[in-house]
Structure formats: C-alpha cells, structure tokens
Amino acid sequence: SYPTSIQDLRNPRNLARLLLTLAFLSSLRKSLLSAARSQAVRGCSPGIISVADKDAIREILVTADYPKSEIHEGFELYDQHNVFSSRNKSFHKNRRRLVAPAFGLQYLRSLEPIMQDSVQILMNKIDEILENPKSVKKGTKVLPRGHINMHSFMNRLSFDIIGKSAFGESFDMVLNDSHPVPKQMAKALKRSMQQSFNPWIRWLIPLDRSFIAFGCERVRTRKTQGEDGRRADLLQYLIDAQARERAEGNGETGDEYEDMIAGKLTDRAVEAEAVVFLIAGSETSSTAMTNTLMYLVNNPKALKRLCDELNQATATNQKGSIPTYDQVRNLPYLTACIHESMRLRPVAATGLPREVTEDTVMGGYKIPKGTIVLAALQELHWNKKYYPQPSKYIPERWIPEESPFPDYPIQDFTFYPFSAGTRNCVGKNFAMMEMRLILATLLINYDVVNVPGQRTDYVQFITTAFATESYVIKMTKK
Numbered sequence: 434s435y436p437t438s439i440q441d442l443r444n445p446r447n448l449a450r451l452l453l454t455l456a457f458l459s460s461l462r463k464s465l466l467s468a469a470r471s472q473a474v475r476g477c478s479p480g481i482i483s484v485a486d487k488d489a490i491r492e493i494l495v496t497a498d499y500p501k502s503e504i505h506e507g508f509e510l511y512d513q514h515n516v517f518s519s520r521n522k523s524f525h526k527n528r529r530r531l532v533a534p535a536f537g538l539q540y541l542r543s544l545e546p547i548m549q550d551s552v553q554i555l556m557n558k559i560d561e562i563l564e565n566p567k568s569v570k571k572g573t574k575v576l577p578r579g580h581i582n583m584h585s586f587m588n589r590l591s592f593d594i595i596g597k598s599a600f601g602e603s604f605d606m607v608l609n610d611s612h613p614v615p616k617q618m619a620k621a622l623k624r625s626m627q628q629s630f631n632p633w634i635r636w637l638i639p640l641d642r643s644f645i646a647f648g649c650e651r652v653r654t655r656k657t658q659g660e661d662g663r664r665a666d667l668l669q670y671l672i673d674a675q676a677r678e679r680a681e682g683n684g685e686t687g688d689e690y691e692d693m694i695a696g697k698l699t700d701r702a703v704e705a706e707a708v709v710f711l712i713a714g715s716e717t718s719s720t721a722m723t724n725t726l727m728y729l730v731n732n733p734k735a736l737k738r739l740c741d742e743l744n745q746a747t748a749t750n751q752k753g754s755i756p757t758y759d760q761v762r763n764l765p766y767l768t769a770c771i772h773e774s775m776r777l778r779p780v781a782a783t784g785l786p787r788e789v790t791e792d793t794v795m796g797g798y799k800i801p802k803g804t805i806v807l808a809a810l811q812e813l814h815w816n817k818k819y820y821p822q823p824s825k826y827i828p829e830r831w832i833p834e835e836s837p838f839p840d841y842p843i844q845d846f847t848f849y850p851f852s853a854g855t856r857n858c859v860g861k862n863f864a865m866m867e868m869r870l871i872l873a874t875l876l877i878n879y880d881v882v883n884v885p886g887q888r889t890d891y892v893q894f895i896t897t898a899f900a901t902e903s904y905v906i907k908m909t910k911k
C-alpha cells in the first residue's frame with residue numbers, strides 16, 4: 434500500500450516507500466531516454482553487437498583498438514581511473530608503462546616462493562581432508578572420502594596468492610575459508626555488472642565496497658613501515674615505482690584531478706592498482722585452473738601423457754616436493770593442455786565491451802559510431818575453420834609435429850584468452866606461471882579421477898564461472 438495523502442507521509446515507512454518509488458521512476462526515465470537517444474542516433478541498428486569474425490575481432494582489439502565502453506567505469510575505485518578501467522588512451526599508456534614491468538619475467542621470479550608456499554599449504558589441507566573428510570570448514574558439505582571440491586580450492590588458493598603478491602598478506606582462504614574480503618569482492622563485482630545494465634538496482638541495494646577499504650588499508654600499512662616492511666611483491670614494485678617517478682621529477686603536482694588524469698602514481702593510484710590486481714588476478718586464474726583440471730580428468734589419455742611429462746621433468750625431486758618454475762616453464766604438453774582448456778573455455782568468453790568511435794564497416798556490416806562491440810572470443814575459438822572438431826579437448830593440436838590436423842596449423846589472431854593489443858592482460862605471465870606451478874604440483878603428487886554426473890555449465894558476469902560454484906575431483910595421494 435502506497436501513501437495516498439500528505440498525512441500518510443508522517444509514517445517513515447510510507448515516506449521511504451515514496452522515495453524509493455521516485456528514485457526508481459527517475460532511474461527508469463533516464464534509462465528510457467538514453468535508449469531512445471541511442472536509437473535516434475543509430476536508426477534501427479542495435480546498440481550492442483557481438484562479433485565473432487577473425488578479422489573484425491582483430492580490428493576491435495588491435496588495429497582500431499576501440500576504447501573500452503562506459504561499463505568499465507564501474508571498476509573505478511574511489512573515482513580513480515586505473516589500468517583496467519580507464520577509457521582514456523593517454524592515461525592508460527602512461528599508467529601501463531608504470532605498472533607493466535611488475536609482471537616482467539625478471540620481477541615475477543621473486544614471486545615464485547609465494548606461489549610455492551601457498552601450494553604447499555593447499556597440499557597439506559588436501560591431505561588433511563583425504564585423511565578425514567570431516568575436516569572441512571564447519572557448515573561446508575562433507576564429501577565422500579577422496580572427493581575434493583577443486584573449484585573451491587582453486588578459488589581460495591588464487592586469492593591467497595594474489596593477497597600475498599599484491600598486499601603482502603595471505604587471506605588464508607585455503608586454511609580457514611573465512612576471510613570476508615574475497616566473498617565481498619565477488620558479490621560486489623557481480624552486482625556492479627548488474628547495475629551497469631540496470632542502474633535502478635543501486636537504489637535498492639547499494640554496493641558494498643568494503644573490500645576496497647581493506648586493500649587501501651594494507652597499502653598504507655606497508656608504506657608506513659618503510660624499509661622494515663620491504664618485501665619482494667607487486668605492491669613493493671608499485672611503491673618503488675612511485676618513489677622513482679618522484680625522484681625523476683615525474684611526481685604529482687598536488688592537483689588531485691590533474692594528477693589522476695595524467696596517470697601519476699599518487700598514493701590513491703597505488704592503492705587502486707593493488708586492488709585491481711586483486712580483482713583481475715583471482716577468479717580469472719582459478720577458473721582457468723579448474724577448467725584445465727576438469728578437461729584432464731575427462732580425458733584420461735591426455736592426463737596420462739601430461740603426468741608422464743611432469744614426472745620426467747621432476748624425476749630428481751624428492752617425493753612430495755614442489756617443482757621449481759624452471760622445471761615446468763617450458764614443458765610443451767603442459768602448455769598445450771592449458772592452451773586447449775583456455776581455447777574451449779576462455780574466461781572472457783563473450784568479450785568485454787568496446788565502443789566504436791567512428792562509422793565503420795565490419796564483416797560487411799555497417800557499424801555506426803557509438804555502437805558497443807563485443808569480441809566473442811569463445812565463438813572464435815570454436816570456429817571449425819581454424820579448429821577442427823572444435824568442441825573436443827585435443828592438446829596435441831598445439832604441438833605442430835603431433836597435431837592430428839596438419840592441414841590446420843594454429844593461425845595467428847584466432848586465439849585470445851588474454852585479449853590482445855594495448856589492453857591485453859598485463860598479468861598474463863603471472864597467470865601462466867601460477868597455472869603451470871599449481872597444476873604441475875597437484876598432478877605430480879596426486880592421482881586425479883573424474884566424478885561423473887556433475888553440472889559443468891557456466892555463467893558470465895565479468896568473467897565466466899561455474900554456475901554451481903563447485904567442481905569435485907576424486908584424489909589419491911601418490
């Protein structure tokens with residue numbers, strides 16, 4: 434029942450109802466006006482199109498390099514552009530120049546111990562559950578002996594690794610699964626995507642951005658510790674880059690807005706970039722690792738061949754130990770298995786939106802200025818012109834001398850799991866190192882077997898995720 438007279442409004446619940454309705458109507462009016470405006474601009478053409486043609490995708494991402502769409506502003510943290518969200522090319526160029534060296538192979542070497550320690554903790558936890566299936570967190574479903582929810586553990590492990598790498602502190606998700614930040618973040622990102630398409634939702638449920646405050650607090654603590662707090666990690670790289678910029682006379686002017694637009698590494702910018710690493714570098718890696726394990730347990734021949742390769746490469750290691758990155762970085766079959774799973778299930782499956790800046794023609798269609806285009810990566814990766822038997826997991830197709838499809842060598846510009854062009858994934862080397870080390874460690878130390886009858890369909894908010902948030906594998910210690 435809505436208020437019908439001024440007197441009714443004395444009741445706070447009625448007043449709240451009226452305000453909520455007005456907010457909703459105003460937001461709806463805005464959405465309709467904006468839709469009408471775009472329709473007027475474009476005539477009858479649609480506002481958003483999904484593009485799967487190889488040349489058109491290359492044009493979107495590389496040659497024309499269309500700017501990211503307005504939706505990316507949902508990733509601005511504390512009104513700061515950042516390397517992921519920015520739509521401004523000169524800002525992005527400057528910020529990327531400052532951030533990218535942190536992901537150079539040289540610097541990543543220093544993160545190897547972080548990854549190794551984290552995967553050791555994971556192995557300890559898996560061993561504990563194999564011994565006693567009830568030792569999962571209270572309230573979590575107890576699975577039959579030997580069954581491990583790999584989706585959950587990959588997710589928790591990738592948060593621990595990025596927590597340690599970007600903030601110097603693990604979330605201890607593998608151990609306790611109770612830190613509020615990963616859950617808050619996942620929820621906020623999902624909602625932020627929903628809000629981008631339905632702005633009125635923000636009136637009903639405001640975004641919980643407490644995970645950003647957490648990240649900023651950690652950055653400030655590290656900075657106040659000075660040299661005593663120095664560690665070899667991504668955050669330290671940003672802090673050192675800021676000091677270098679200041680020492681070279683490229684520091685801030687003091688005008689907050691000007692500094693932000695110019696891409697200067699202000700204190701706020703360092704905080705924003707560290708939080709972006711957390712957002713961009715957690716669920717992406719964990720989904721890619723779960724996908725690879727899922728394909729392997731469903732393809733025992735490929736699994737056996739990979740285990741043989743890994744065992745041979747680490748034959749001199751003690752039983753139960755973790756390989757070094759040097760032992761696993763150049764293994765062709767491991768790389769092929771990861772590539773094949775990222776071909777079949779790229780985490781940015783539908784592509785992220787870009788905006789066409791001038792009238793153009795793509796694949797024979799006129800595309801008016803202002804249209805949002807999505808590079809449909811999964812469609813491209815499943816095109817049988819480039820990948821025969823596209824729905825099958827065949828790692829050998831990535832090894833030219835062994836490919837069952839010698840007439841179909843892998844072509845350039847048909848595989849974009851990390852996107853391409855100026856906005857490609859800056860964390861690609863980090864992700865590949867993490868995936869190689871973790872998958873190798875698990876497969877060297879455990880026999881893994883498929884548990885049939887599970888749902889494996891997925892949904893996409895910003896990146897793809899298992900719809901059931903679960904994928905169980907049967908494991909036995911070797």
Ligand code: HEM
Nearest residue numbers: 516517713714717718721781785851852856858859860864
């Ligand atoms: C398997 C794991 C990963 C995949 C598949 C992946 C994929 C991608 C893709 C497709 C983009 C382009 C997004 C767009 O077009 O808007 C991207 C951008 C980005 N990724 Fe990753 N990513 C992964 C891991 C990581 C990690 C571990 C980090 C950091 C630690 C990271 C940091 C970033 C950043 C900062 C950007 C924005 C780059 C820019 O616009 O200059 N990613 N990633």
